[in-house]
Every structure is written in structure tokens, then in C-alpha cells.
């Protein structure tokens with residue numbers, strides 16, 4: 001899959017993974033994040049959760065970062081008043097982009113569907129110094145809800161062999177010196193808020209797509225169809241955690 005074709009599909013989408021405002025509000029309540037708190041949207045993509053974070057934490061001082069320049073521009077264009085910039089989940093790489101430790105401290109780090117790029121334990125260990133006393137991390141992570149996924153569901157996640165179940169996510173949280181405060185699975189509305197606009201964009205791009213783009217569109221269509229057919233077998237688990 002070429003990078004160019006990937007971003008042809010993944011430009012101008014409202015969000016880059018499942019999520020909805022109700023989950024943000026739930027996580028903020030479980031974390032006990034007070035009005036006026038410092039909140040980070042880590043790897044926030046095009047800024048889908050910024051308005052929900054601002055609503056859930058009145059007077060929040062919001063920072064959002066992402067590695068991809070196009071998403072940073074889209075997040076900044078939302079006009080939420082957040083500080084939006086390019087940054088990395090974890091320090092490293094030759095470009096010396098900032099990470100949560102350089103940007104913090106924060107009372108809440110929110111990270112929707114991105115910790116798997118570096119791993120839950122690696123992110124939490126790296127972010128511990130970025131948290132203000134009593135601060136929390138809320139993150140969503142793909143999870144198996146069955147021990148025996150269908151071949152289609154297994155194929156969808158073949159590129160993420162470290163994917164585990166809710167107990168395995170909790171193990172990783174504890175291995176990083178954190179404890180889980182609360183968890184819940186994202187609901188169907190969270191998934192449709194990602195796949196419904198993606199369906200429309202696939203349909204708009206399909207006429208005239210070259211072979212490279214057609215492969216990307218096919219893969220995205222298969223992914224959405226697999227979720228709709230096998231949604232009981234896997235999902236995203238939202239976890240609110242804090243240092244133990």
C-alpha cells in the first residue's frame with residue numbers, strides 16, 4: 001500500500017479511528033479531571049476528540065499533537081483553541097519532535113487508537129514523568145473479546161500480532177507501574193462515526209481510482225465489512241489508568 005494512496009483516502013475524514021464524545025465524557029469523569037486542567041490529545045490525528053475534551057473539561061488547557069503534518073493542520077483548523085503541533089508519542093527519531101514529557105505536565109493524557117504504534121507499557125513508562133500529581137491516562141486499544149476469532153477477524157488484525165484481550169491490556173498497564181481505574185468497550189456508534197464517513201469517501205474516490213488507490217479502497221472496504229460481520233469478536237477497549 002503506497003503512502004500516497006493511503007493519505008488520498010485518509011484526508012479530510014472527521015476521525016481516523018473509532019470514537020465518540022460520550023466516551024470522552026465518561027473517561028474524564030472516571031479520571032476526575034477538574035475544570036481548567038491541562039489535557040493532552042496524544043496522536044490526535046485530525047482533532048476529532050478536541051471539541052469533546054473541551055466540553056468535558058470546561059476551561060481545559062488543551063494540547064494536541066500528531067506525527068502527520070496533514071492531520072496537525074486539520075486539527076488546528078477546528079478552531080478549538082488547542083495548542084496543536086507535530087509531536088511523537090515517545091521521544092526519539094532524528095527529527096527531535098516533542099513528546100508528552102517535553103510538552104507537559106498534564107492532568108490527563110487522552111490517546112485514542114494510537115498507543116499500539118509504540119506499545120501500551122512503553123508509552124505509559126515514557127509518559128509517567130509527563131503526568132501532574134494525580135494525573136491520569138485514558139486510552140483506547142484494540143482488544144479480542146473471544147479466544148477463537150474467525151479467520152476473517154484474525155486477518156483484519158494480522159499486522160498487530162501483539163493484540164490481546166482486556167486482561168492482557170491490564171497486565172501491560174500494571175507492568176508499566178500503573179493501575180486500571182475503569183474500562184469499557186467502545187460501542188457501535190463509535191465505530192460507525194469512523195466507518196460511515198469512510199464508506200462515503202471510498203464511494204467518492206472509487207470512480208477513476210488507479211490500481212494503487214483501488215487496493216487501498218478495497219482494503220478499507222474489507223475492514224469495515226469485517227467489523228460489521230464480526231463486531232462481537234473484537235473491539236476497542238477504553239481504559240482509564242493512573243500511576244500505582
Ligand SMILES: C[S@@+](CC[C@H](N)C(=O)[O-])C[C@H]1O[C@@H](n2cnc3c(N)ncnc32)[C@H](O)[C@@H]1O
Nearest residue numbers: 015016017043044045067068088089112114117
Ligand atoms: C488510528 S489514528 C487515530 C487518530 C485519532 N486519535 C482519532 O481517533 O481520530 C492513529 C494516529 O497516530 C498517529 N501516529 C502514528 N505514530 C505516531 C507517533 N509515533 N507519534 C505521534 N503520532 C503518531 C497517526 O498519524 C494517526 O493520526
